[in-house]
Amino acid sequence: MPRGGRLPDRHQRALDEHGHKYVIDAQVDEGYVLRESPDLTKAFGRDAPLIVEIGAGAADQIVAHAKENPEINHLAFEVWWPGVASSVARIVREEVENVRMISADAVLALPLMFGPNRKPDEVWTFFPDPWQKARHRKRRLVTPEFAQTVANILPSGGTWRLATDWDDYAWQMRDSIAAVSDFVNPHVGQRIDEDDPGDNGIVGGFAPRWDGRITTRFETRGLNEERRIHDLEVIRA
Numbered sequence: 001m002p003r004g005g006r007l008p009d010r011h012q013r014a015l016d017e018h019g020h021k022y023v024i025d026a027q028v029d030e031g032y033v034l035r036e037s038p039d040l041t042k043a044f045g046r047d048a049p050l051i052v053e054i055g056a057g058a059a060d061q062i063v064a065h066a067k068e069n070p071e072i073n074h075l076a077f078e079v080w081w082p083g084v085a086s087s088v089a090r091i092v093r094e095e096v097e098n099v100r101m102i103s104a105d106a107v108l109a110l111p112l113m114f115g116p117n118r119k120p121d122e123v124w125t126f127f128p129d130p131w132q133k134a135r136h137r138k139r140r141l142v143t144p145e146f147a148q149t150v151a152n153i154l155p156s157g158g159t160w161r162l163a164t165d166w167d168d169y170a171w172q173m174r175d176s177i178a179a180v181s182d183f184v185n186p187h188v189g190q191r192i193d194e195d196d197p198g199d200n201g202i203v204g205g206f207a208p209r210w211d212g213r214i215t216t217r218f219e220t221r222g223l224n225e226e227r228r229i230h231d232l233e234v235i236r237a
Contacts, residue, residue: 059087165222
């Protein structure tokens, strides 16, 4: 069953009327594990450069970028069904044709999808759930294992962009990526936090804010609570 409660009527209508076009009909089990790879060329109706966002929320970021870059296909992973519905409503409202949603566990889906399909030119992971309680941190998305998964689906020269408003997760992200030899961080030693523990012998390594990243409600919430925003930008060797 989809994750989430009852949908607002306007979002349900958007799904009913447009879901067949914008939501990929993926075969997944109860754990959102993708059973077989969809044909992305068929889903988009064309073969074009591709950007993948993991955890798109209500698709504010990916729709804004898609609207400005109609020549690029944009694929958004989101398992929270109200987020998928809200995203479809936004896609329709903004009249963009180059976004598709998929409700599947990205950790397991990425290796399956990008064997037969064109590899993405960029992957985005903006403001993933920080799982702040110590006992829950093992649930965080960005680990060395996941960083290797992303490296495996990017072509040489491909980019992984990340952002978070939690310091300790930013340091974990940086260290997880540094553990993968396939990635090059062009910002090594830059933007050092004075309180960075440098547990793995690394400090800094953060990127300037990417011009293509809009300010979403997740970032606004962090700023309102006086948290620092960290960006990462790494390149597949």
